[in-house]
Amino acid sequence: YLLTKNQVDLAGKKVLVTAGGTKETIDPVRFLANHSSGKMGYALARAARARGADVTLISAPTNLNQPKGTELIEVTTAAEMYQEVMNYQSEEDIIIMAAAVADYRISEVATNKIKKNDEKLELKLERTKDILAKLGQLKQPKQVLVGFAAETNNLLQYAKEKLEAKNADLIVANDITGADIGFGASDNQVTIISTKSKRKIPQANKLKIATQILDEVSKLLEEEK
Numbered sequence: 001y002l003l004t005k006n007q008v009d010l011a012g013k014k015v016l017v018t019a020g021g022t023k024e025t026i027d028p029v030r031f032l033a034n035h036s037s038g039k040m041g042y043a044l045a046r047a048a049r050a051r052g053a054d055v056t057l058i059s060a061p062t063n064l065n066q067p068k069g070t071e072l073i074e075v076t077t078a079a080e081m082y083q084e085v086m087n088y089q090s091e092e093d094i095i096i097m098a099a100a101v102a103d104y105r106i107s108e109v110a111t112n113k114i115k116k117n118d119e120k121l122e123l124k125l126e127r128t129k130d131i132l133a134k135l136g137q138l139k140q141p142k143q144v145l146v147g148f149a150a151e152t153n154n155l156l157q158y159a160k161e162k163l164e165a166k167n168a169d170l171i172v173a174n175d176i177t178g179a180d181i182g183f184g185a186s187d188n189q190v191t192i193i194s195t196k197s198k199r200k201i202p203q204a205n206k207l208k209i210a211t212q213i214l215d216e217v218s219k220l221l222e223e224e225k
């Protein structure tokens, strides 16, 4: 099922995929993280490679193995991911932001371990840069930009807002409240939206979902020819 209609429809295409959840350092022993497993991004990298693409995977920490035939760049923080993505963005035909990028980082990382001196501890956070929004600003003609929207409520409305605000071509809207789908799960259930279309994908394993996301990307590339 990895290969659909046109087996190597991405041959010669450069595809950049980000994956995993970034980790923001608090002090030498602690970090802020999220529940992303990286599975969706790794499945996208594998599926794109199987269709002939030249794949670079920029990954935050995961427990997953490097997909065969891809270039893997490992990062930890949102700032590192931003930097690596910017190093590649101008050369890519397709960029897929599947990573769960931290929205906030610690304003001042403690050099020494924070001791439990007080009953309450406040951590001061500051916003990270929005990588997808920056990619939307820098978008090359014919480049296809794909983002995700992980939501617990108002899924399609928020997803549409993200599509426009970030100048993406596709947003993969992901309801993360389902027990056996989304974060950490092997399966996913998504709706792929563009400015012109909305396609609901039934629950399936992440490799199948990846294939269907790439089908939509492939259609856009055809249209832009």
Ligand code: CTP
Residues within 6 Å of the ligand: 078, 097, 098, 099, 100, 101, 102, 103, 128, 129, 130, 131, 132, 133, 146, 147, 148, 149, 150, 151, 162
């Ligand atoms: N994203 C990004 N850089 C960030 C935060 C998010 O590139 N600093 C990307 C994600 O990889 C995803 C898309 O933006 O492709 C949407 O992420 P999401 O967390 O759903 O939305 P946000 O724009 O961060 O807004 P919010 O978390 O408030 O819903």
Ligand code: CA
Residues within 6 Å of the ligand: 101, 102, 103
């Ligand atoms: Ca976010």
